[in-house]
Amino acid sequence: KAVRSAVTEAAEAALARVEEREASRAPGAPAPKPPKVAEPTKPVEPLPPKPDQSGPDRRTATGAETLATRDDVAQQGRFLTTSTGARLRDTDHSLKAGDRGPTLLQDHHLREKITHFDHERIPERVVHARGAGAHGVFVGYGNAKPICRAGFLARGKETPVFVRFSTVLGSRGSADTVRDTRGFATKFYTDEGTFDLVGNNIPVFFIQDGIKFPDVIHAGKPHPDREIPQAQSAHDTFWDFVSLHTEAQHHTIWNMSDRGIPRSYRTMEGFGVHTFRTVNAQGETALVKFHWKPRLGVHSLTWEEAQLTGGIDPDFHRRDLADAIESGAYPQWELGLQVFEDTDDETFQGIDLLDPTKLVPEELAPVQPVGLLTLTGNPTNFFAETEQVAFHVGNLVPGIDVTNDPLLQTRLFSYVDTQLTRLGGPNFNQIPVNRPHAPVNDMLRDGFHQHAVHAGVAPYRPNSLDGGCPFHASGPRDGAFVDVPVRVAESVKERDVPVSFADHFSQARLFWLSMTPVEKQHIILAYTFELSRCYEQAIRERQLLALAQVDPELCAEVAAGLGLPAPEAPGPLAEPQPSPALSQLGREWPTDGRVLGVVVGDEGDLDGVDALVETIADHGMVALVIGPHGGKLSDGTVVQRTFGGARSVEFDALLVAGCPAPAPDAIPVRDAKADDPGEPLDPRVRLMLEECYRHAKTIGVWGAGAEALAAAGLPVDAPGIVRGSSPTGVLAEVEGLLGSHRAWERFVSPTQ
Ligand code: HDD
Numbered sequence: 001k002a003v004r005s006a007v008t009e010a011a012e013a014a015l016a017r018v019e020e021r022e023a024s025r026a027p028g029a030p031a032p033k034p035p036k037v038a039e040p041t042k043p044v045e046p047l048p049p050k051p052d053q054s055g056p057d058r059r060t061a062t063g064a065e066t067l068a069t070r071d072d073v074a075q076q077g078r079f080l081t082t083s084t085g086a087r088l089r090d091t092d093h094s095l096k097a098g099d100r101g102p103t104l105l106q107d108h109h110l111r112e113k114i115t116h117f118d119h120e121r122i123p124e125r126v127v128h129a130r131g132a133g134a135h136g137v138f139v140g141y142g143n144a145k146p147i148c149r150a151g152f153l154a155r156g157k158e159t160p161v162f163v164r165f166s167t168v169l170g171s172r173g174s175a176d177t178v179r180d181t182r183g184f185a186t187k188f189y190t191d192e193g194t195f196d197l198v199g200n201n202i203p204v205f206f207i208q209d210g211i212k213f214p215d216v217i218h219a220g221k222p223h224p225d226r227e228i229p230q231a232q233s234a235h236d237t238f239w240d241f242v243s244l245h246t247e248a249q250h251h252t253i254w255n256m257s258d259r260g261i262p263r264s265y266r267t268m269e270g271f272g273v274h275t276f277r278t279v280n281a282q283g284e285t286a287l288v289k290f291h292w293k294p295r296l297g298v299h300s301l302t303w304e305e306a307q308l309t310g311g312i313d314p315d316f317h318r319r320d321l322a323d324a325i326e327s328g329a330y331p332q333w334e335l336g337l338q339v340f341e342d343t344d345d346e347t348f349q350g351i352d353l354l355d356p357t358k359l360v361p362e363e364l365a366p367v368q369p370v371g372l373l374t375l376t377g378n379p380t381n382f383f384a385e386t387e388q389v390a391f392h393v394g395n396l397v398p399g400i401d402v403t404n405d406p407l408l409q410t411r412l413f414s415y416v417d418t419q420l421t422r423l424g425g426p427n428f429n430q431i432p433v434n435r436p437h438a439p440v441n442d443m444l445r446d447g448f449h450q451h452a453v454h455a456g457v458a459p460y461r462p463n464s465l466d467g468g469c470p471f472h473a474s475g476p477r478d479g480a481f482v483d484v485p486v487r488v489a490e491s492v493k494e495r496d497v498p499v500s501f502a503d504h505f506s507q508a509r510l511f512w513l514s515m516t517p518v519e520k521q522h523i524i525l526a527y528t529f530e531l532s533r534c535y536e537q538a539i540r541e542r543q544l545l546a547l548a549q550v551d552p553e554l555c556a557e558v559a560a561g562l563g564l565p566a567p568e569a570p571g572p573l574a575e576p577q578p579s580p581a582l583s584q585l586g587r588e589w590p591t592d593g594r595v596l597g598v599v600v601g602d603e604g605d606l607d608g609v610d611a612l613v614e615t616i617a618d619h620g621m622v623a624l625v626i627g628p629h630g631g632k633l634s635d636g637t638v639v640q641r642t643f644g645g646a647r648s649v650e651f652d653a654l655l656v657a658g659c660p661a662p663a664p665d666a667i668p669v670r671d672a673k674a675d676d677p678g679e680p681l682d683p684r685v686r687l688m689l690e691e692c693y694r695h696a697k698t699i700g701v702w703g704a705g706a707e708a709l710a711a712a713g714l715p716v717d718a719p720g721i722v723r724g725s726s727p728t729g730v731l732a733e734v735e736g737l738l739g740s741h742r743a744w745e746r747f748v749s750p751t752q
Contacts, residue, residue, distance in 0.1 A: 138188055204356060206247070208356060264296075275353040297587065303525060361510070430452060600627050624646075
């Protein structure tokens with residue numbers, strides 16, 4: 001009885017409080033804010049979708065217009081509601097028996113909010129978990145017509161696309177700049193169905209048969225006992241596998257080269273890797289390899305930059321892509337084709353086109369541009385788009401077909417299968433980012449997360465009840481996808497591999513021989529680092545034996561770094577003709593979107609800095625003024641980075657307008673020199689200069705800037721150092737040098 005009366009008293013008191021509040025409210029006045037709410041939650045209009053995101057997904061999986069448009073699926077209305085649309089007056093306090101609880105099971109809103117949250121995560125991709133996406137458009141040049149009837153390649157035809165870049169090994173939250181292969185997957189929403197080009201930034205693969213994919217991935221992923229290391233190949237299991245399984249050696253040398261640490265997604269090449277078969281309007285076939293050529297050229301980080309960036313800005317590539325798009329510096333790639341005659345043996349000049357560990361040098365089969373990809377829009381919602389996008393190498397359109405490459409054949413199975421778990425059922429093509437833009441009438445029904453409300457009673461063929469619909473397209477004239485009637489050789493069932501797949505080293509050697517000395521140096525350092533992280537001596541020795549079959553110099557240098565004897569190759573090495581196109585050096589590229597740091601002090605030398613910043617922007621580059629403190633400098637110059645907050649890795653080049661002295665209360669960055677009253681240069685600027693110098697970045701100085709270089713102990717007349725009297729004069733020269741990415745001559749010794 002006592003308990004009951006206490007409850008009744010509390011309830012009455014609560015009711016009285018509510019009544020009191022209601023009574024004190026003027027007629028028509030809004031409901032009072034609940035107590036203890038720090039942030040008023042005045043309803044505002046939800047953000048409209050970005051104009052560039054006004055997406056093409058306003059239809060059901062059957063192609064019909066639907067009420068469930070993107071705007072509807074997104075948030076609407078001014079008020080917070082439950083998921084079933086009931087307006088809520090409080091989402092900050094659970095429903096309790098009295099203000100001190102306990103909480104009531106009856107609180108539907110509480111349970112809905114927490115239950116939904118509990119299920120917010122889906123399994124990350126088993127590979128390529130870490131990625132960034134963007135919307136864009138592809139425009140065909142029309143010149144592919146003689147070999148391919150795909151409509152999206154027609155002259156001037158615009159096709160919306162979604163691209164997702166990724167690393168392979170790391171988890172979803174891993175750093176962008178690790179040494180790894182990068183995924184480059186493109187979804188073309190064509191009028192003839194969705195075409196997915198699911199490629200990488202490396203033109204070859206570790207394995208020749210997809211049945212070994214779990215092996216290579218298990219070897220590359222963190223060790224199963226302690227789950228380390230994250231997102232890298234510098235560990236025993238990876239090198240154990242590739243040294244035993246030598247067909248991986250070609251892909252591995254690409255990973256150890258600068259290709260493994262791209263400067264930006266915007267400066268990566270992309271490759272379809274496999275050979276595909278194209279068909280023209282006459283039904284004639286050709287074999288092709290797909291290439292993406294970045295307009296800004298192929299550029300990479302240095303190893304040290306990649307390491308520093310991984311700590312300072314693990315989202316470096318993701319941020320770079322989003323910033324570039326948001327600022328209107330739309331990244332571009334040309335789609336190119338290497339075209340080969342469709343012969344019975346499917347080889348070109350002795351290269352087996354079905355072997356995905358082999359490339360065809362561009363000098364032998366030039367890459368012919370057939371269209372332009374421009375990325376113009378950032379995703380509105382990372383999860384909805386970038387995470388839920390589902391690619392599949394089997395998403396083909398009329399005019400493009402697969403070959404018997406055994407790696408590709410397995411991939412045709414794997415991509416649907418993985419989405420069933422990852423996206424929770426068979427209807428993932430109804431998710432907005434995956435919806436085709438071509439009309440869909442597929443007779444696929446029901447299943448988890450079915451969003452379409454299919455009409456009709458006869459989802460089967462033949463039928464008479466739904467008027468016989470849907471009909472078969474009669475052939476190419478109706479836009480049908482027709483499997484190329486490739487002759488299948490008379491054969492027996494066997495688990496075997498063609499003899500032509502047996503050569504594992506000649507193209508790894510071709511790659512090595514095509515590198516410039518500085519690129520070779522980087523490769524040597526990468527192998528030495530990675531193998532030095534292995535514990536097992538036998539693995540190092542076995543990999544050295546593999547390197548001996550690539551090149552004796554490479555093997556000897558890595559062996560010396562590891563303190564091991566260099567083994568001899570068991571037989572003579574192939575002597576392939578080098579392919580200069582494989583090198584990243586020796587060409588000039590546009591400098592759009594390059595980031596220039598402008599170091600200024602509080603005093604003096606600020607003349608012309610504002611004009612310089614404007615000129616940099618006019619030239620399509622980004623200037624970030626780096627000053628001793630945030631806000632504005634004495635002449636009003638706005639500072640974007642402080643000496644304490646900036647690090648060299650953010651910049652492609654540094655312009656130095658003065659020789660800023662250390663602040664009296666400066667915290668030394670590296671050593672105690674800053675306390676020395678004689679120290680002429682702020683140690684944080686010194687560190688920036690030293691790093692830029694070590695990474696062979698262009699440094700431009702004028703006025704007292706030259707003193708800063710000298711104070712940092714750097715030579716003022718080294719390659720890539722520009723000295724001048726005016727900021728604009730210096731900028732002109734720096735811009736010229738940036739075209740070749742780095743002052744490559746500055747990499748002189750293996751220690752750099
Ligand atoms: Fe794969 C994802 C590229 C071989 C199985 N792969 C995936 C992605 C890319 C590639 C870019 C990420 C797509 C995205 O952003 O969502 N994969 C390749 C390339 C290969 C390759 C260029 C060789 C030339 N892959 C390969 C094989 C298998 C798979 C041989 C299986 C036998 N790949 C998958 C997968 C993934 C995947 C498990 C994981 C997530 C997904 O598919 O959607 O199915």
